[in-house]
Amino acid sequence: MRTALLAIGVIIGLTRFAAGFTVEEETVFPSAGVEQQRIAILSTTDTAVLKPLIEAYQSRNPDIAVHYTVASSQEVFAAIQSERLAFDLVISSAMDLQMKLANDGFAAPYRSAATEALPRWARWQDRLFAFAQENVVLIASNEGLEGLGLPQTRRDLIEMLRDNPNRFRGRIGTYDPSLSGAGYLFATQDARQSDSFWRLAEVMGSLAPRLYISSNDMITDLKQGTLVLAYNVLGSYAGPRLAGDGDTSVVELEDHTLTLLRTGLVPTTAETPELGGAFLDFLLGAEGRRLLRDAAGLPPIDETALSSGPHLRPMRLDPGLLVFLDAIKRRAFLDEWSAALQQN
Amino acid sequence: MRRAPLSLRLRLVLQLLGIAAVLAIMLYFTVRTVAEQAAEATQDGVLGAATLAIAESLQGGDSGVGVDLPYEAFSILGSISADRVFYRIDADGATLTGYDDLPLPEEAGVAVVPVFYTRPFRDTEVRIAAVARMLLVAREPVPVLVMVAQTRQGQEAIAQRVAQRAAAIGLGSFALAAALSLLTAGSVLRPINRLADAVGRRGPQDLRSVDRPTPAELRPLVTALNGFIARLRGALNRTETFIAEAAHHIRTPLATVRARAEIALRQSKSEEMRATLRAVIRAVEESSRSAGQLLDHATVVARTDRLADEKVDLAKLVAAQADAFRPTAELRDLTIHHSGTDRPVIVQGDRALIEAALRNLIDNAIKYSPPETSVDLDLTTGAEALIEVADRGRGLSGQAQSKLTQRFIRGENAGDIIGSGLGLTIVAEVAVAHGGHFDLTEREGGGACARLYLPLA
Ligand SMILES: Nc1ncnc2c1ncn2[C@@H]1O[C@H](COP(=O)(O)OP(=O)(O)OP(=O)(O)O)[C@@H](O)[C@H]1O
Numbered sequence: 042m043r044t045a046l047l048a049i050g051v052i053i054g055l056t057r058f059a060a061g062f063t064v065e066e067e068t069v070f071p072s073a074g075v076e077q078q079r080i081a082i083l084s085t086t087d088t089a090v091l092k093p094l095i096e097a098y099q100s101r102n103p104d105i106a107v108h109y110t111v112a113s114s115q116e117v118f119a120a121i122q123s124e125r126l127a128f129d130l131v132i133s134s135a136m137d138l139q140m141k142l143a144n145d146g147f148a149a150p151y152r153s154a155a156t157e158a159l160p161r162w163a164r165w166q167d168r169l170f171a172f173a174q175e176n177v178v179l180i181a182s183n184e185g186l187e188g189l190g191l192p193q194t195r196r197d198l199i200e201m202l203r204d205n206p207n208r209f210r211g212r213i214g215t216y217d218p219s220l221s222g223a224g225y226l227f228a229t230q231d232a233r234q235s236d237s238f239w240r241l242a243e244v245m246g247s248l249a250p251r252l253y254i255s256s257n258d259m260i261t262d263l264k265q266g267t268l269v270l271a272y273n274v275l276g277s278y279a280g281p282r283l284a285g286d287g288d289t290s291v292v293e294l295e296d297h298t299l300t301l302l303r304t305g306l307v308p309t310t311a312e313t314p315e316l317g318g319a320f321l322d323f324l325l326g327a328e329g330r331r332l333l334r335d336a337a338g339l340p341p342i343d344e345t346a347l348s349s350g351p352h353l354r355p356m357r358l359d360p361g362l363l364v365f366l367d368a369i370k371r372r373a374f375l376d377e378w379s380a381a382l383q384q385n
Numbered sequence: 386m387r388r389a390p391l392s393l394r395l396r397l398v399l400q401l402l403g404i405a406a407v408l409a410i411m412l413y414f415t416v417r418t419v420a421e422q423a424a425e426a427t428q429d430g431v432l433g434a435a436t437l438a439i440a441e442s443l444q445g446g447d448s449g450v451g452v453d454l455p456y457e458a459f460s461i462l463g464s465i466s467a468d469r470v471f472y473r474i475d476a477d478g479a480t481l482t483g484y485d486d487l488p489l490p491e492e493a494g495v496a497v498v499p500v501f502y503t504r505p506f507r508d509t510e511v512r513i514a515a516v517a518r519m520l521l522v523a524r525e526p527v528p529v530l531v532m533v534a535q536t537r538q539g540q541e542a543i544a545q546r547v548a549q550r551a552a553a554i555g556l557g558s559f560a561l562a563a564a565l566s567l568l569t570a571g572s573v574l575r576p577i578n579r580l581a582d583a584v585g586r587r588g589p590q591d592l593r594s595v596d597r598p599t600p601a602e603l604r605p606l607v608t609a610l611n612g613f614i615a616r617l618r619g620a621l622n623r624t625e626t627f628i629a630e631a632a633h634h635i636r637t638p639l640a641t642v643r644a645r646a647e648i649a650l651r652q653s654k655s656e657e658m659r660a661t662l663r664a665v666i667r668a669v670e671e672s673s674r675s676a677g678q679l680l681d682h683a684t685v686v687a688r689t690d691r692l693a694d695e696k697v698d699l700a701k702l703v704a705a706q707a708d709a710f711r712p713t714a715e716l717r718d719l720t721i722h723h724s725g726t727d728r729p730v731i732v733q734g735d736r737a738l739i740e741a742a743l744r745n746l747i748d749n750a751i752k753y754s755p756p757e758t759s760v761d762l763d764l765t766t767g768a769e770a771l772i773e774v775a776d777r778g779r780g781l782s783g784q785a786q787s788k789l790t791q792r793f794i795r796g797e798n799a800g801d802i803i804g805s806g807l808g809l810t811i812v813a814e815v816a817v818a819h820g821g822h823f824d825l826t827e828r829e830g831g832g833a834c835a836r837l838y839l840p841l842a
């Protein structure tokens with residue numbers, strides 16, 4: 042019954058909103074009982090990932106329908122910033138764009154017991170709240186690395202690439218920061234953490250790397266054997282997809298491993314902001330956290346996971362994130378990046 | 386209907402509380418202002434540093450102005466308080482990057498050191514730091530303006546906390562001041578209460594002027610009070626003097642009347658006439674006695690509020706009075722004995738008054754005794770000096786002493802004996818004026834016994 046309803050509700054493919062914003066998926070989860078209210082959620086997270094949470098939420102609130110719209114992080118940002126569309130909750134993995142929305146006054150303040158319980162680093166003011174922490178990892182094909190051993194640090198990686206150019210030429214993948222928002226965020230934060238990023242870029246540049254715009258594509262290519270290594274892949278995608286696959290390894294580099302915070306905010310344009318807040322509370326609550334971990338494969342906010350992993354560097358939710366969004370800064374960074382990549 | 390004026394204490398407390406309230410409010414605003422200025426100065430410091438950091442990253446060159454926004458500067462701006470951050474960089478009047486609607490500084494010539502200003506921006510209010518630089522772009526100097534802005538929520542949060550603290554401090558100091566003002570009111574009013582107490586505790590006869598030390602502010606009141614007492618005393622004195630003079634003026638003509646009546650009695654042959662004359666003489670004697678007692682009483686009353694303060698030897702006094710009354714006693718075939726007078730017994734007091742009291746006691750003893758008996762004066766000392774005047778007369782027939790000591794009250798046993806009823810009144814007043822006391826009882830074996838106690842010197 043439910044699947045039937047879902048099938049009616051789901052519109053797959055690219056829909057253009059009247060105002061000109063590109064949607065990837067749009068799904069209506071009808072209420073179990075008589076619909077009293079409807080939450081409009083705009084998200085970068087695939088519907089399939091959050092579906093168990095939405096359904097759990099609805100089983101608790103049978104009179105609420107959920108209208109779940111998926112778009113790319115840039116589109117999500119634009120929908121709120123320039124289109125000023127009415128969504129009750131905006132979920133995005135693009136921390137920098139979310140930060141900019143909050144900083145520029147597009148996020149409404151929201152306060153509840155659940156948001157107050159968040160650690161300081163997992164929220165900014167009472168406008169931006171993290172509900173998942175995902176590590177940015179290196180994935181490798183065990184067969185491709187045969188005889189070399191898994192690199193544990195960037196220095197290991199650089200040495201390995203330098204010493205075996207033939208083995209890796211054309212078989213390393215990473216994000217194209219000029220095309221992917223996530224890739225740009227990972228690259229800039231990497232560059233901030235250490236200079237080894239630039240040396241790695243130079244070495245990779247000499248090995249004709251393949252550039253991607255999504256983690257999933259990199260994982261697919263690695264599984265298919267096109268790639269031996271993929272650098273800066275979202276661990277939350279790689280983990281479930283590579284689990285039980287003896288041919289691949291997921292590596293959290295020991296010198297530093299970035300941790301991305303997936304965040305939510307209630308936009309000022311929300312028609313029913315209290316519903317957006319309520320769904321956010323659900324994500325942050327005990328049941329939401331359990332479902333995030335077990336059903337969605339997204340690690341919930343967990344202070345102890347960070348303190349027990351000294352190599353983990355959660356990206357700071359602060360206005361520093363605005364710096365690399367600056368047009369001049371971005372141009373300069375991308376120039377430097379392509380220079381490093383194309384130098385050989 | 387006149388309303389009672391506010392109590393001094395209430396008035397004082399209310400005024401002090403008013404002052405305390407004003408001071409507490411001033412304290413509240415001072416603490417707030419100072420703390421808010423300090424918070425603003427702190428925010429300005431960080432904001433200025435961020436602005437300078439950006440200005441320092443500016444670079445000239447042939448291709449235009451280069452900027453390298455420092456990540457840490459922004460990160461630090463946000464970390465002090467989670468405030469929103471905005472920036473704008475203008476080169477040659479055109480916005481190079483950042484928020485092009487961020488308000489410009491008012492003064493055109495912004496210096497190398499940051500200037501700060503507060504402006505509304507979008508949905509909030511921001512504090513802005515602006516710094517100017519000159520850069521060489523294609524060998525031409527180009528003015529560049531760097532502005533960094535931050536919302537004031539953090540500062541407002543501080544201000545709110547400070548305001549709460551300041552309110553607590555204000556309330557606390559007000560409470561303290563209130564407690565202190567109650568104490569102050571108490572201590573200021575204490576001399577007044579003491580004075581009122583001292584005056585209130587005085588005996589009915591005490592018309593001495595108030596000479597206890599009083600604060601300068603109360604001195605006019607005390608002076609006025611003393612003036613009033615002096616006038617009252619003067620009035621009383623005049624009354625007593627008048628009574629004394631009146632008594633005197635009556636006695637002299639009475640003596641003449643008596644002398645004439647006696648001569649007439651001797652010359653008169655008619656028994657009827659002689660009886661009339663005897664009655665006249667008796668009435669005259671009674672009047673004269675009354676006048677004398679009135680005079681004595683007036684003297685006692687007049688002297689009680691300013692007793693002569695001298696050492697009086699009771700032994701001598703008793704002996705002298707015994708001697709003085711001996712002729713009168715012998716006329717009535719009475720003997721007078723005195724004992725305990727062989728060594729001095731000294732009391733502090735007014736000799737004339739003690740003598741008057743003793744005289745009245747001896748007079749009574751003689752008057753109310755039959756012939757052939759004796760009057761015994763005995764002087765002893767214990768805790769006090771005691772003069773005992775005992776007779777073998779008719780006794781008190783059970784009449785209460787308290788009644789007999791009243792003015793002009795004579796006993797039922799007085800019979801045809803001449804008297805005015807003032808004698809014991811005088812005795813009792815003298816005893817009280819000296820801090821002693823007096824009692825009159827039946828004597829064992831018949832007669833009366835009067836005891837006058839006086840404190841020893
Ligand atoms: N020694 C005494 N024996 C008996 N009665 C006495 C004696 N002394 C006083 N009294 C009684 O007490 C009364 C009051 O005495 P008090 O001396 O005041 O008045 P007085 O003797 O009558 O008149 P005066 O004023 O002339 O003395 C007397 O009238 C008398 O009744």
Ligand SMILES: [Mg+2]
Pocket residue numbers: 745748749804808809
């Ligand atoms: Mg008498």
